[in-house]
Amino acid sequence: MIYLDNAATTFPKPETVYTKMDTFYRTLGANPGRSGHKMAVAAEKEIEDTRAVVAQLFGIQDPRRLIFTFNATDAINMGIKGLLKQGDHVITTYLEHNAVSRALYKLEKRNIITVSKVNNSQDGFVDPDDIKNTIIPGTRLIVMTHVPNALGTIQPIREIGKIARENDIVFMLDAAQTAGVCELDVNAYFIDMLAFTGHKGPLGPTGTGGLFVGERVTLDSWREGGTGFEPTSLSQPEELPFKLESGTPNTVGIAGMRAGIEYVLLEGISKIRAHEQRLTDKLIQAIGNDDRFILYGTKESNKRVGILSINVEGFKPYEIGAILDQSFGIAVRPGLHCAPFAHQKMGTFPDGTVRISPGYFNTEEDIDQLIAALYKIVSERI
Amino acid sequence: MSDRYARQILFHGIGSLGQRLLMDKSVVLAGCGALGCTSANLLIRSGIKHLKIIDRDYIEETNLQRQVLFDEEDIKKNLPKAVAAQRKLQKIDSDARIEPVIGDLNPSTIESLLSDADIVIDGTDNFETRFLINDYCVKNEIPWIYGACIGALGLVMDIVPPKTPCLRCVLEDMPPFGTTETCDTAGIIAPIASIIASIQVTEALKILTNNLDELSKGLLKIDVWRNEIKRLHVENISKKLDCAACKQQRYEFLAKDKYSMETSLCGRNAVQILHPDGSRLDLAKLAGRLEKIGNISFNSFLLRLKVGKYELTVFPDGRSIISGTNDILIAKGLYAKYIGM
Numbered sequence: 001m002i003y004l005d006n007a008a009t010t011f012p013k014p015e016t017v018y019t020k021m022d023t024f025y026r027t028l029g030a031n032p033g034r035s036g037h038k039m040a041v042a043a044e045k046e047i048e049d050t051r052a053v054v055a056q057l058f059g060i061q062d063p064r065r066l067i068f069t070f071n072a073t074d075a076i077n078m079g080i081k082g083l084l085k086q087g088d089h090v091i092t093t094y095l096e097h098n099a100v101s102r103a104l105y106k107l108e109k110r111n112i113i114t115v116s117k118v119n120n121s122q123d124g125f126v127d128p129d130d131i132k133n134t135i136i137p138g139t140r141l142i143v144m145t146h147v148p149n150a151l152g153t154i155q156p157i158r159e160i161g162k163i164a165r166e167n168d169i170v171f172m173l174d175a176a177q178t179a180g181v182c183e184l185d186v187n188a189y190f191i192d193m194l195a196f197t198g199h200k201g202p203l204g205p206t207g208t209g210g211l212f213v214g215e216r217v218t219l220d221s222w223r224e225g226g227t228g229f230e231p232t233s234l235s236q237p238e239e240l241p242f243k244l245e246s247g248t249p250n251t252v253g254i255a256g257m258r259a260g261i262e263y264v265l266l267e268g269i270s271k272i273r274a275h276e277q278r279l280t281d282k283l284i285q286a287i288g289n290d291d292r293f294i295l296y297g298t299k300e301s302n303k304r305v306g307i308l309s310i311n312v313e314g315f316k317p318y319e320i321g322a323i324l325d326q327s328f329g330i331a332v333r334p335g336l337h338c339a340p341f342a343h344q345k346m347g348t349f350p351d352g353t354v355r356i357s358p359g360y361f362n363t364e365e366d367i368d369q370l371i372a373a374l375y376k377i378v379s380e381r382i
Numbered sequence: 383m384s385d386r387y388a389r390q391i392l393f394h395g396i397g398s399l400g401q402r403l404l405m406d407k408s409v410v411l412a413g414c415g416a417l418g419c420t421s422a423n424l425l426i427r428s429g430i431k432h433l434k435i436i437d438r439d440y441i442e443e444t445n446l447q448r449q450v451l452f453d454e455e456d457i458k459k460n461l462p463k464a465v466a467a468q469r470k471l472q473k474i475d476s477d478a479r480i481e482p483v484i485g486d487l488n489p490s491t492i493e494s495l496l497s498d499a500d501i502v503i504d505g506t507d508n509f510e511t512r513f514l515i516n517d518y519c520v521k522n523e524i525p526w527i528y529g530a531c532i533g534a535l536g537l538v539m540d541i542v543p544p545k546t547p548c549l550r551c552v553l554e555d556m557p558p559f560g561t562t563e564t565c566d567t568a569g570i571i572a573p574i575a576s577i578i579a580s581i582q583v584t585e586a587l588k589i590l591t592n593n594l595d596e597l598s599k600g601l602l603k604i605d606v607w608r609n610e611i612k613r614l615h616v617e618n619i620s621k622k623l624d625c626a627a628c629k630q631q632r633y634e635f636l637a638k639d640k641y642s643m644e645t646s647l648c649g650r651n652a653v654q655i656l657h658p659d660g661s662r663l664d665l666a667k668l669a670g671r672l673e674k675i676g677n678i679s680f681n682s683f684l685l686r687l688k689v690g691k692y693e694l695t696v697f698p699d700g701r702s703i704i705s706g707t708n709d710i711l712i713a714k715g716l717y718a719k720y721i722g723m
Contacts, residue, residue, distance in 0.1 A: 318650065318654075318695075318703055322695075322701060323697065326660075326699045352650070382679045382681045382684075
């Protein structure tokens with residue numbers, strides 16, 4: 001199987017992730033920070049070390065402001081629902097994943113907040129000026145994706161972050177597609193909240209992720225419980241990360257994520273991104289000038305990550321997905337990618353697109369085989 | 383007891399004791415098409431007082447030729463088969479407790495649907511459900527009567543676990559998806575369904591009244607057009623020594639290892655159906671079978687069939703995407719009818 005669905009989850013993982021999780025769970029599988037014995041202390045140290053590693057990945061000065069979550073969706077919900085209050089106005093885009101759209105819609109439907117959605121260009125970019133022009137006196141939050149998962153286009157977040165900061169608005173970034181793939185620095189990009197998942201770019205296991213909560217932000221806890229900290233108080237502790245991290249964490253997952261991020265840092269983010277970009281470019285060059293293929297998003301290499309959405313003349317996306325899977329052993333993702341509004345904007349609703357997302361472990365030969373398969377399919381048009 | 387069953391009680395095999403037994407038993411009818419309609423009618427008239435009718439389909443005009451409980455009014459009212467059958471049967475016996483289930487018999491629902499059955503009558507239109515019923519009935523030692531027909535040909539077999547061989551002793555595995563003819567592709571004449579269902583109910587009456595010595599032995603095969611009646615003496619091969627179900631207690635359909643997976647495809651008004659073992663379909667052959675059904679187009683990668691508002695895209699491994707519906711029941715029904723499962 002040639003796996004080209006890395007935007008859904010990266011596969012395979014670095015060998016060190018598998019061995020780390022195996023060793024960790026066999027030797028240090030205690031409940032961190034609860035019991036005080038050697039194993040519990042060692043498990044807690046693993047978690048705190050990971051916090052520091054993640055902090056390094058995003059340029060976070062104080063690791064305590066990094067909250068572990070179960071995925072990006074979990075982090076986004078924690079951020080949006082912990083921050084917004086009655087009467088707040090929120091600016092977002094049409095390019096968002098349902099994790100953002102639905103969390104906002106729920107609050108909007110209950111008349112707690114109002115939401116404005118900013119348009120994007122045909123090739124998949126939001127204009128910072130449009131964001132600026134949408135700000136009203138009650139605007140509390142700008143929340144958007146760094147890279148829309150259906151399009152792969154890198155949004156101008158530094159400019160938007162700056163606008164947010166100048167207007168004293170919280171800027172929240174959904175970095176599900178870019179953590180571990182694009183250079184990210186919460187200070188340089190004026191990011192107040194950053195949500196990420198561990199199983200994509202960070203090359204970790206599923207069930208991991210996190211939310212960075214900047215100093216300008218105070219979040220309500222959205223679940224309460226045991227923290228291993230101040231157990232006698234009836235209230236949730238105010239200190240981070242305890243305030244937002246209740247219940248036994250995904251210790252083995254966090255350990256695995258650490259191994260993944262360490263691998264990323266060792267290889268170098270720029271090298272990883274360059275590899276994925278080179279593979280995508282190769283594909284774009286091979287099919288981009290053939291009318292039988294429709295490509296979405298910009299063709300400019302430096303403005304996109306290794307995600308390419310296409311359609312093939314004469315076939316539905318799900319047909320292409322099924323043919324690639326069973327006749328050629330190639331895994332891609334057809335459909336809407338949980339981003340219905342992005343597809344409405346692209347004119348690809350409701351069937352969606354075929355999303356091809358190579359990862360760091362794919363080779364040029366994988367792309368050659370995909371190209372050959374796509375040409376074979378279009379040559380048998382019915 | 384009223385006079386209603388007087389003639390049946392006079393029959394030596396039933397008697398008043400047999401009649402009382404029948405009225406106490408609970409029968410589940412899996413599928414209410416041509417076989418199911420005739421079976422239900424005979425069961426209720428014979429004095430079955432607890433009947434559950436499971437079917438996921440709605441009545442169509444092409445059903446009226448052979449499905450004896452339905453009429454034009456039912457189509458106008460767009461009634462599900464299970465409900466139309468219940469209404470009709472209730473007129474025959476207002477006392478009987480007839481429970482219509484508009485739904486799917488699958489590994490998740492089978493326990494709740496069959497747990498109170500004293501016997502299960504097969505009225506399904508696909509092998510997958512039959513193998514599932516076989517697993518459940520073998521595991522729980524519930525008798526079931528296999529029945530199937532197509533064209534002018536019918537098959538019937540009693541399966542009384544643990545006494546008789548089971549369906550997997552005889553067929554071992556279900557034919558791969560998309561490789562079997564169905565009534566919707568090969569046609570059927572009404573009399574064969576009536577004959578097979580009549581034998582099924584007769585066998586059920588014997589089992590429910592403890593006349594086990596009188597049971598039909600082995601697999602009975604009847605071709606009413608060629609005037610052939612054959613009996614495959616499976617009881618002579620006895621039970622297959624390594625039968626996955628009745629010898630090894632590996633209930634692969636119940637455990638979903640060999641059961642199809644249906645997924646409603648995100649936002650696309652389409653359902654995907656695939657079998658974990660896959661299939662190796664000759665799409666040209668399938669096209670030949672389906673050309674009378676609707677608009678067909680195919681190449682070596684896929685086949686498209688348009689039937690009414692639905693489009694079925696079939697791939698060589700038997701996987702199919704049925705667009706025009708989000709409803710898994712409708713999609714499964716279409717697949718069973720036209721592709722064959």
